[in-house]
Amino acid sequence: MAVIVILLLFDVITGQKKHDKYFSPLAIGLLCVHTLINIVPSPNYDIFGGMYYNTPMIGIVRTVLNIGTIIVFLQADIWLKREDTSFKRGEFYVLTLSTLLGMYLMIGAGNFLMFYIGLETASIPMATLAAFDKFRQKSAEAGAKYILTAMFSSGLLLFGLSMIYGATGTLYFDDVNKLITSQPMAIMGLAFFLSGLGFKISLVPFHLWTADVYQGAPTSVTSYLSVISKGAAAFAMLTILMKSFQPLVGYWQQILVWIIIVTITLANLFAIRQDNLKRFMAFSSVSQAGYIVLGVLGANSMSMTSLVFYILVYIAANLAVFGIINVIEQKSGKVNISDYNGLYKVNPKLAFAMTISLFSLAGIPPFAGFFSKFFIFAGAFKAGFWLVVFIALINTVISLYYYLLIVKAMYIKENDEPIAYFKSDCYTKISLAICLLGVIGLGVASIVYDTINLFAYGI
Amino acid sequence: MNFLILFVLFPLLMLLGLWFSRNVNQVRGVMVVGSSALLITAIVTAVMYIQARAAGAQGEMLFTSDLSWYAPLNIKLSLGVDGISVAMLLLSGVIVFTGTFVSWQMKVMVKEYFLWFTFLATGVFGFFISIDIFTMFMFYEVALIPMYLLIGYWGTGKKEYSAMKLTLMLMGGSALLLIGILAIYFGNGATTMNLLEIARNNHIPPMVQHIFFPLLFTGFAVLGAMFPFHTWSPDGHASAPTAVSMLHAGVLMKLGGYGCLRVAIYLMPLGAHDWTWLFLILATIGVVYGAFSACVQTDLKYINAYSSVSHCSMVLFAILMLNQTATTGAVLQMVSHGLMTALFFALIGMIYGRTHTRDIRLLSGLMQIMPFLCVGFAIAALANLGLPGLSGFVAEMSIFVGAFQHADTFHRVCTIFATTSIVIAAVYMLRLVGKIAYGKVENEHYRLLTDATWDERFAVICLIFCVAGVGCAPWWISSMISHSVMPIVNAVAAL
Numbered sequence: 030m031a032v033i034v035i036l037l038l039f040d041v042i043t044g045q046k047k048h049d050k051y052f053s054p055l056a057i058g059l060l061c062v063h064t065l066i067n068i069v070p071s072p073n074y075d076i077f078g079g080m081y082y083n084t085p086m087i088g089i090v091r092t093v094l095n096i097g098t099i100i101v102f103l104q105a106d107i108w109l110k111r112e113d114t115s116f117k118r119g120e121f122y123v124l125t126l127s128t129l130l131g132m133y134l135m136i137g138a139g140n141f142l143m144f145y146i147g148l149e150t151a152s153i154p155m156a157t158l159a160a161f162d163k164f165r166q167k168s169a170e171a172g173a174k175y176i177l178t179a180m181f182s183s184g185l186l187l188f189g190l191s192m193i194y195g196a197t198g199t200l201y202f203d204d205v206n207k208l209i210t211s212q213p214m215a216i217m218g219l220a221f222f223l224s225g226l227g228f229k230i231s232l233v234p235f236h237l238w239t240a241d242v243y244q245g246a247p248t249s250v251t252s253y254l255s256v257i258s259k260g261a262a263a264f265a266m267l268t269i270l271m272k273s274f275q276p277l278v279g280y281w282q283q284i285l286v287w288i289i290i291v292t293i294t295l296a297n298l299f300a301i302r303q304d305n306l307k308r309f310m311a312f313s314s315v316s317q318a319g320y321i322v323l324g325v326l327g328a329n330s331m332s333m334t335s336l337v338f339y340i341l342v343y344i345a346a347n348l349a350v351f352g353i354i355n356v357i358e359q360k361s362g363k364v365n366i367s368d369y370n371g372l373y374k375v376n377p378k379l380a381f382a383m384t385i386s387l388f389s390l391a392g393i394p395p396f397a398g399f400f401s402k403f404f405i406f407a408g409a410f411k412a413g414f415w416l417v418v419f420i421a422l423i424n425t426v427i428s429l430y431y432y433l434l435i436v437k438a439m440y441i442k443e444n445d446e447p448i449a450y451f452k453s454d455c456y457t458k459i460s461l462a463i464c465l466l467g468v469i470g471l472g473v474a475s476i477v478y479d480t481i482n483l484f485a486y487g488i
Numbered sequence: 489m490n491f492l493i494l495f496v497l498f499p500l501l502m503l504l505g506l507w508f509s510r511n512v513n514q515v516r517g518v519m520v521v522g523s524s525a526l527l528i529t530a531i532v533t534a535v536m537y538i539q540a541r542a543a544g545a546q547g548e549m550l551f552t553s554d555l556s557w558y559a560p561l562n563i564k565l566s567l568g569v570d571g572i573s574v575a576m577l578l579l580s581g582v583i584v585f586t587g588t589f590v591s592w593q594m595k596v597m598v599k600e601y602f603l604w605f606t607f608l609a610t611g612v613f614g615f616f617i618s619i620d621i622f623t624m625f626m627f628y629e630v631a632l633i634p635m636y637l638l639i640g641y642w643g644t645g646k647k648e649y650s651a652m653k654l655t656l657m658l659m660g661g662s663a664l665l666l667i668g669i670l671a672i673y674f675g676n677g678a679t680t681m682n683l684l685e686i687a688r689n690n691h692i693p694p695m696v697q698h699i700f701f702p703l704l705f706t707g708f709a710v711l712g713a714m715f716p717f718h719t720w721s722p723d724g725h726a727s728a729p730t731a732v733s734m735l736h737a738g739v740l741m742k743l744g745g746y747g748c749l750r751v752a753i754y755l756m757p758l759g760a761h762d763w764t765w766l767f768l769i770l771a772t773i774g775v776v777y778g779a780f781s782a783c784v785q786t787d788l789k790y791i792n793a794y795s796s797v798s799h800c801s802m803v804l805f806a807i808l809m810l811n812q813t814a815t816t817g818a819v820l821q822m823v824s825h826g827l828m829t830a831l832f833f834a835l836i837g838m839i840y841g842r843t844h845t846r847d848i849r850l851l852s853g854l855m856q857i858m859p860f861l862c863v864g865f866a867i868a869a870l871a872n873l874g875l876p877g878l879s880g881f882v883a884e885m886s887i888f889v890g891a892f893q894h895a896d897t898f899h900r901v902c903t904i905f906a907t908t909s910i911v912i913a914a915v916y917m918l919r920l921v922g923k924i925a926y927g928k929v930e931n932e933h934y935r936l937l938t939d940a941t942w943d944e945r946f947a948v949i950c951l952i953f954c955v956a957g958v959g960c961a962p963w964w965i966s967s968m969i970s971h972s973v974m975p976i977v978n979a980v981a982a983l
Contacts (some may be wrong), residue, residue, distance in 0.1 A: 219796070334560070366926060393633050394626040403622070407561065410670040412679070418670070422663035429659050433636060433652065440641045475558045482560045 064095040103460035105249035132261035142335040159246040186225025192218030205273040245312035248425030252351030260340035286387025293319035329487035342401040345467030351388035357463040371444035397471035499610035530581030558643035566620040571972030587731040588948040604634040643727040654724035661710030668704025701759025712744025725793035730837025738830035774801030779912035814890025816970040824879030828871040829952040853929035879958035
């Protein structure tokens with residue numbers, strides 16, 4: 030699987046020299062081909078002596094990540110066409126794909142070291158991407174912030190790993206699972222490991238970088254950061270916790286319970302007060318991360334299915350929102366919620382697409398977000414965490430409030446100088462169509478969930 | 489899949505039709521055809537249901553069908569109706585149909601308005617035909633969210649505030665519902681989401697019932713305007729455009745009562761048994777408090793909204809009596825209140841559309857100017873205070889007869905308090921009619937106003953016909969209902 034990615038990278042690098050207009054289709058097309066190859070359920074195997082392994086479930090997660098990346102590429106085109114970025118568009122694709130490769134390694138790792146390598150491969154290019162508009166001060170700042178927090182969290186993670194190694198004498202997931210006991214050192218290791226990963230998924234209290242980086246980074250990068258890297262990290266978290274920390278299940282569930290409650294609640298409260306839409310989406314995505322981790326908490330097969338399904342739905346809805354933010358930002362330079370006042374009158378289609386995506390994020394039926402939230406809750410409820418589910422449910426009401434604020438801005442508020450009407454470009458249209466298809470179809474068509482469910486497993 | 493799916497299919501087709509319509513006339517055409525189709529389907533369903541029962545059909549639910557949806561979670565698209573849901577479907581059919589005519593004069597963003605309106609109707613109909621708790625809950629939420637835009641955009645007064653308050657409170661209620669539904673599902677062994685099967689198995693542990701019944705009941709009761717969670721209702725109704733008030737007070741609030749009965753009490757009888765006292769007290773307070781609040785209001789819509797709170801609390805009050813007569817009365821009250829409150833809101837909307845004020849201190853002598861509307865208004869008021877021959881009387885009669893069957897002091901005291909609302913209703917209703925319809929015309933400008941147009945007359949006559957129909961010939965609907973409430977009442981009585 031990894032070989033295909035390297036091939037793809039090679040293709041893209043040679044393609045970079047051409048500098049013609051067929052460049053983006055080439056990258057997108059190759060990724061599509063790759064996705065299609067990947068979509069066929071692959072057998073279980075492992076390479077590098079058990080360092081990297083593959084199961085059908087991991088194949089599905091890879092497909093989900095691929096689809097998300099394709100959508101991001103489609104949306105990024107309008108931004109990459111701009112004067113100041115067009116000469117380095119090749120770099121964008123290469124860097125994004127190397128982070129994707131890192132994520133593959135992360136979710137497929139069978140050893141903590143491999144996991145660590147994957148994590149680093151995923152985060153270092155990400156910092157470059159965040160600083161892609163390097164002449165914009167905010168973007169450079171975002172890059173710096175991201176790299177510093179990423180390094181710090183890696184440090185924590187490594188420290189945790191060394192403790193685990195000290196406690197068990199091995200770094201292979203399966204062996205750790207056999208040898209680990211609830212001695213203080215192992216629990217410390219677990220705590221550090223979780224905090225390190227918490228930075229990646231931006232859970233409270235490790236979320237402080239999120240808003241600044243999201244605001245500063247180019248919108249396409251933000252959208253990539255908010256769904257793809259978060260989804261991969263959450264899935265990796267689930268597999269590792271289930272695989273190697275199974276004996277400590279009571280401990281990490283207890284840690285996660287508090288993290289989830291704090292994450293969802295605080296992020297929601299902060300989101301209410303944002304005016305910049307990208308910052309707003311940052312807090313919204315922190316709170317969504319809380320829901321995703323709620324899927325980790327259950328640690329049964331229903332939770333795993335729900336988690337992957339949630340990530341998929343979240344990709345569709347969130348990328349639709351970011352796609353719209355991106356296209357509006359590129360065309361008019363406006364990113365504040367108050368700028369969206371009266372959008373429906375000017376550009377009803379975009380406003381409508383935005384509305385249903387926001388409804389999906391808030392979990393309103395018949396859109397897919399409702400189903401994914403329900404399944405996540407059902408999984409956690411099954412594991413007995415009904416109080417957490419209850420708090421999360423109360424929080425969905427708060428989240429509905431702030432999503433409705435945007436709907437209100439677009440439909441109800443009057444505006445003297447609304448965003449001028451424009452026609453979206455072809456790539457944005459395709460990407461939004463895919464996203465909306467997902468938002469509307471994923472819930473109604475149960476086949477997606479059933480397919481994922483086929484390969485899910487639990488403790 | 490059987491013909492019941494038409495109740496969801498028609499609104500979906502209407503949505504599609506509306507999406508592609510280009511001008512107001514096409515929109516109106518789609519709405520009239522669609523809502524008539526829904527009404528006719530509802531009537532046909534009722535006729536078929538009564539015939540099937542007469543022919544000796546024994547099933548608790550008739551016309552059932554299953555379609556597997558999410559197999560791993562046992563979620564199915566299960567449809568089926570009994571007497572209660574047939575009554576509710578008829579009510580919804582009538583309200584959607586008349587609501588279309590009441591919104592005939594809508595001018596701004598007509599297409600979007602009807603899109604959301606139909607979206608709401610989809611949820612309502614879907615809710616009443618589902619017997620799978622997941623699908624039911626899904627339709628329930630589908631019915632709630634359009635209210636935000638309908639009130640927020642097309643409403644009047646402090647519409648943004650009201651819309652947000654209404655949506656958040658109801659969504660808060662549905663959050664409670666969701667946790668209750670999960671508790672039912674997992675408490676019952678996670679094998680089925682079908683209402684009937686859960687009720688048949690009935691092995692939800694007592695502890696689970698004890699914890700989750702109040703949550704589930706409150707979740708539904710928020711929509712049923714139970715004190716102290718009724719505060720969304722006056723603001724929401726007052727700000728909403730006419731047809732939306734009609735649909736909301738007429739049908740949507742019934743979702744709450746129906747859910748309390750069908751889901752909360754039916755599936756968690758033990759919980760119902762334990763918690764009746766608390767909710768009965770709250771419902772009684774709601775009945776009296778709503779009536780008193782209506783007395784002091786000066787805005788027409790607020791008066792009717794508080795009167796709705798009182799009447800809807802009466803529904804909850806009757807449901808909590810947990811015997812056949814009172815529960816039948818509760819369902820009758822839902823139908824009756826749905827019809828008369830819709831009539832009331834329609835008339836208020838029409839009067840407001842002419843006078844541009846709803847303050848009763850500024851209105852007087854309208855009988856001389858718009859006799860048709862004022863006669864309708866008087867009929868609505870009389871129905872509201874429970875005059876024999878109109879629907880309100882039948883319902884309240886059954887409720888209080890049922891309530892008096894309980895001989896203990898607690899139920900007696902509650903009943904006595906609740907009955908006072910009849911008198912109070914007479915106070916505010918008669919005062920209201922006297923003030924605005926009779927007397928001198930104080931504002932000379934009003935002399936220029938016109939009486940109802942054809943579309944308004946049509947809607948009003950339809951509603952009056954239904955109100956009087958239920959009032960004069962209640963036996964067919966009441967026997968249909970009383971047969972169907974038996975399983976629910978028995979579930980509690982079996983304890």
